[in-house]
Amino acid sequence: MSRVSLYYSYIAVSNLLATLVVVDAIMTFERFFEVMVFLTSSRDYLLLLLKYxxxxxxxxxxxxxxxxYLKDDGNAAPGPIRFYVDIASNFIEGLLHVCSFAAMARVALPLHLVRDLLRxxxxxxxxxxxxxxxxxLATNMDIIFDAATAEDLDKDRRCAVxxxxxxxxxxxxxxxxxxCYHKDCLRKWLEANSACPYCRKDIDANLNAPRARPHGPVPPAPPRVHAAFLAAFAPRNANEPAAAAAVPQPADVAAQQQQEEERLIQAAYAEYLRMHAAMEGAPPPPGTIPMVVTTSIVVNQ
Structure with missing residues (x-):
């Protein structure tokens, strides 16, 4: 279809819509005149007034x-005019249904309009x-959303809108x-949607969420000690029979675990020195733990 034929089609549709607007306006005025001037409270007239x-x-x-649409043909950012038109039309139509339902309820309860009223x-x-x-979101777009850097755009330069x-x-x-998206495309998308065009995550719910890239270095994990080594010596410490079960829990779980492991290591090392002195008759050099410790533990058990 050529551009001239397309414009002729637009003109024909526009004339048809204008005719419908004029006819519906005339019928609405007549029904309104009959209801308000002649005080006709029939449900039929009220229903016709609502429909027209x-x-x-x-x-x-x-x-x-x-x-x-014809005015903004070829424009990448047409503006929020259609969005405001939809808002105004939905609001006015809702008021019409509420007023019509209230007027008909004076005569009889219009059950057939309950679904339209709720909708x-x-x-x-x-x-x-x-x-x-x-x-x-549109007013605070520069504050809420960060500007995309060249590194972010290098990952995917195609705008999903x-x-x-x-x-x-x-x-x-x-x-x-x-x-990442164009600023105008994102503004236009937010007129009817509140989710990301690509991953469909809610933008409002993700405003307070952590960013995709963490800031600062990740703290190192606390050192881990072999559980069999700690379990072999911890029960033999008679001076602290219930210390492991009665340790209060601090706010930092990692620090608590590290302190507990250090305490158990010290207790195990003291037990090892006592056992080694009893078996060999002389303590080992300080700061060294021979590899035979694990073997001796297995034999004793």
């Missing part, structure tokens, strides 16, 4: 979206939440999950 006003609103919103209230709630979330390559000087942003 809802159709007029939806036709008008579709017309506005079409005009905005409209849910849409209003979701619209308000998405608007608050979008304003918070527009599928274009990201350059170093285009102001790309990096999420907490580690994925």
């Amino acid at each position: 006003s809802t159709m007029a609103l939806r036709s008008l919103v579709t017309q506005i979206k079409l005009i905005v 409209s209230l849910k849409n209003m709630k979701d619209t308000i939440q998405s608007f608050v979330r979008y304003r918070r 527009c599928y274009d390559d990201m350059l170093d000087d285009t102001g790309c942003k990096k999420l907490k999950c580690g994925h």
